[in-house]
Amino acid sequence: MISNRPITVAQMKAGERGRVIQITGGHGLVRRLEAMGIRPGKQITKVSSMLMRGPVTIQVNEAQLALGFGVARRILVELESK
Numbered sequence: 001m002i003s004n005r006p007i008t009v010a011q012m013k014a015g016e017r018g019r020v021i022q023i024t025g026g027h028g029l030v031r032r033l034e035a036m037g038i039r040p041g042k043q044i045t046k047v048s049s050m051l052m053r054g055p056v057t058i059q060v061n062e063a064q065l066a067l068g069f070g071v072a073r074r075i076l077v078e079l080e081s082k
Helices: 027-035
Strands: 002-008 017-023 043-049 056-060 063-067 075-080
Touching (some): 017 027
Antiparallel strands (some): 017 043, 017 075, 043 056, 056 063
């Protein structure tokens, strides 16, 4: 089941899963994220993040990716309830 409260990947807690609903950015950012497998409708899991706006690690399909904090703030997801 999916909750109706969209948040950014940067706001997710480690271990939470969600479905990407929107990427707020220019065409270049959207294309770069799509090349990494991050697009609306995809399910992602937040693996970890660093303190003080450091990189955010997520899992998409079988791959783990590190995103900058600014990029993670531009990816909106709907959390899946447990």
